[in-house]
Amino acid sequence: MRVRFLGTAAGGGLPQWNCACAGCAAARHAGFGRTQDCLAVTCDGAAWYLLNASPDLRLQLAAAPDLAPGPGLRDTPVRGVLCSTGELDHTLGLVTLREATSLAIYATAPVRAALEGPFPVGPVLSRYTTVRWHEVVPGHWFNLDGGLMVKAVTLGAKRPRYADGLPGDDWVVAYRLVDPVTGGVLVYAPCLAQLSEAFLDVIVHADVVVLDGTFLHEDEMTREAGGGRPASAMGHLPIEQTVAKLPAGTRLIYTHLNNTNPLARPGAPELTGAEIAADGQVLDL
Ligand code: MLT
Numbered sequence: 001m002r003v004r005f006l007g008t009a010a011g012g013g014l015p016q017w018n019c020a021c022a023g024c025a026a027a028r029h030a031g032f033g034r035t036q037d038c039l040a041v042t043c044d045g046a047a048w049y050l051l052n053a054s055p056d057l058r059l060q061l062a063a064a065p066d067l068a069p070g071p072g073l074r075d076t077p078v079r080g081v082l083c084s085t086g087e088l089d090h091t092l093g094l095v096t097l098r099e100a101t102s103l104a105i106y107a108t109a110p111v112r113a114a115l116e117g118p119f120p121v122g123p124v125l126s127r128y129t130t131v132r133w134h135e136v137v138p139g140h141w142f143n144l145d146g147g148l149m150v151k152a153v154t155l156g157a158k159r160p161r162y163a164d165g166l167p168g169d170d171w172v173v174a175y176r177l178v179d180p181v182t183g184g185v186l187v188y189a190p191c192l193a194q195l196s197e198a199f200l201d202v203i204v205h206a207d208v209v210v211l212d213g214t215f216l217h218e219d220e221m222t223r224e225a226g227g228g229r230p231a232s233a234m235g236h237l238p239i240e241q242t243v244a245k246l247p248a249g250t251r252l253i254y255t256h257l258n259n260t261n262p263l264a265r266p267g268a269p270e271l272t273g274a275e276i277a278a279d280g281q282v283l284d285l
């Protein structure tokens with residue numbers, strides 16, 4: 001399995017257009033940036049799937065040589081998108097894919113309802129391309145082109161703000177992806193509100209766990225942005241509460257870094273026991 005980090009920032013990116021916090025100012029000064037969280041994965045090198053579709057997708061795809069179109073005029077290795085949430089920073093990029101001949105979208109029932117309701121990207125896209133919906137049922141394995149085997153588990157019921165009041169439980173999921181040829185296992189969990197049994201179970205024997213690095217500190221919004229809610233109340237356990245709590249020997253790579261996170265900045269100190277993802281980083285599992 002090959003994994004490419006297309007983007008590693010939380011909503012807003014780094015720097016965020018309207019933010020003058022220390023992290024955004026440092027990034028601006030250094031000419032450094034992170035685009036919004038999105039991963040691309042493949043088993044066979046030919047069929048690629050996106051894990052979430054970030055608002056920065058067009059530039060992210062253009063910067064990824066593996067994902068270039070061809071050999072036919074409109075051939076693309078991008079087969080579809082697996083949504084881990086319905087949040088705007090994970091779904092706005094769907095609009096960018098409207099030129100596709102067809103597009104497979106994998107989402108849980110509540111996330112699909114959001115994308116066909118209060119954020120009607122599904123109905124809008126279907127005027128431009130053939131949208132093929134695949135319902136993700138947590139706990140059930142499914143297969144993707146190229147051989148990848150995938151299972152989702154529910155991590156939480158935090159709805160996007162635009163979907164406030166919609167029913168359902170499976171709003172935030174983690175994906176476990178397995179390459180049956182190499183045996184490589186990746187878990188992707190960019191929104192993690194608690195170290196639940198379901199999460200601890202889905203990471204067992206994973207080679208790499210890509211997880212929620214939105215915040216370093218529980219009180220980071222107060223420290224860095226002059227106010228705001230605690231990290232865990234925003235659905236994101238801070239790194240300081242996960243890094244030493246997961247089974248030893250698990251390779252942890254934090255992504256979805258908010259611009260307030262001191263570890264997201266250029267020249268940030270190294271983290272002991274885990275890694276911080278970089279835009280463009282590639283893993284072979
Ligand atoms: C989140 O990760 O909690 C959301 O993407 C927040 C947002 O709306 O930007």
Ligand code: MN
Nearest residue numbers: 010011087089
């Ligand atoms: Mn987000």
Ligand code: ZN
Nearest residue numbers: 019021024259
């Ligand atoms: Zn900022």
